[in-house]
Amino acid sequence: MRPIILSLLAAASLQANAQPNFNKDIAGGSDHPLVHRYEGSMLYMVGGTNLGQVKVVDTEAGKPVLKKVEGKTANRYYWGPKGRSPLEIHRNYQQALTAAGFKVLYACETDQCEKAKVQNLVQELPREVNWKSFDAYVSSTFNSANQPGFHLVSAAKPGPGGNTYVMVALSEYTDFQRVRQFVQIVEPTVMEGGKVTVDTRAIQEGLQRDGKVALYGVTFDTNKAVIREQSSEQLEQMAKALQAQPRMKVFIVGHTDDQGEFEANMALSQKRAQAVADALAGKYGIQASRLMPRGVANMAPVASNASDEGRAKNRRVELVVR
Incomplete structure (x- = not known):
């Protein structure tokens, strides 16, 4: 899966970005029908591909690893409501996925994530995300230096066409007292053929x-x-x-x-x-x-x-x- 985010940018680079409008979603954006936002969050960025390869976090020998999957990808990036904790938002997502029949492949909360170096594992994935736009707020969501309040849950649900994957990774932006949430959904899809004619x-x-x-x-x-x-x-x-x-x-x-x-x-x-x-x-x-x-x-x-x-x-x- 291609979550989240590159190396930590300098604070000056972040300050150069205008503060997001936390009361207005990005133009033309909406929640994915499969996974809705945490209540009160603002949709900041969207992206996706009809058929692509991404990496999701899975477990191997008890440790988090990246697993390559392919399908129709949908990426969503949210700012949480002011004052809500990363732990509360993380557990709400995990509870909702479990209730919807998803099996958790890997999940960690801040201390466990830091011990397993999960941020370092996934920090380069955002380079692969096909975002509508891209800025320093997104690129600094997490990194090898451990952004505060980092949590992650990766889950899968089997279906007749293959597995559907959902990964939610988040970290806290303390200046705004808000939690940044990266959500990626990968659904099975079949490539539409017949698009190339041999002359x-x-x-x-x-x-x-x-x-x-x-x-x-x-x-x-x-x-x-x-x-x-x-x-x-x-x-x-x-x-x-x-x-x-x-x-x-x-x-x-x-x-x-x-x-x-x-x-x-x-x-x-x-x-x-x-x-x-x-x-x-x-x-x-x-x-x-x-x-x-x-x-x-x-x-x-x-x-x-x-x-x-x-x-x-x-x-x-x-x-x-x-």
Whole structure:
């Protein structure tokens, strides 16, 4: 997870920043629907990515460690209400997460955090955060020198698409008598494919050089062999490459990831390969005898199926010279 914050900046740098307006949220900002703010806090900064890799704090052999995860990230940074203690805010977050079914991966309060050097562990993570804006108040939230009142809770909740992670780290800004709260949510997501079309020339070069070419611009409805409309451009480029080499015969090979039963994936990949062959023959006039559709399910992965990113790479259609 990519929480929080860099090295401690000089006091003069902090003083150069105008005091935040504690009565007004950042324009266009709102709480994440999964994790609402501590009551009375002001939303100071927001950020996030649709699909990214971040680090969350986990436990290994009883000690805090950073674990890399990926998903849809949402970052929130709050100033707490004046006079509320870091301990009170921390325990409210931890209680709310537990009540919502999250399992705490790691949590510490000030003394324990300092003993385990948790601030030092996470101090560089803010560099990775995609903030809407960024300033010295955020960059000094915690560091290797132990900002006062530092607390952290990192938790996870399993779901059908994978784990959802929430990490809350906070420290006290004594000049304002307010607690700074970094909240990051990482939700499982599947990369939207079909965003890159391989053109005719690249297809021809791949077939001549390697005897095959992988195509991600042909996409299907989930668990179906229905070709999506946005695949038409990629199909057209495939047809042009085959029209330019009229004697070439090819396998059209459907590949899936490893999710679901193998036999079901075999049947699905075959149907998808057949759908591509039917489209090339019926819509673009490629002779059907030149096209041999075959489905191989997840028997030829090009990446690990352990992550969403790897599974997205494995779901593809290939043209293979025969």
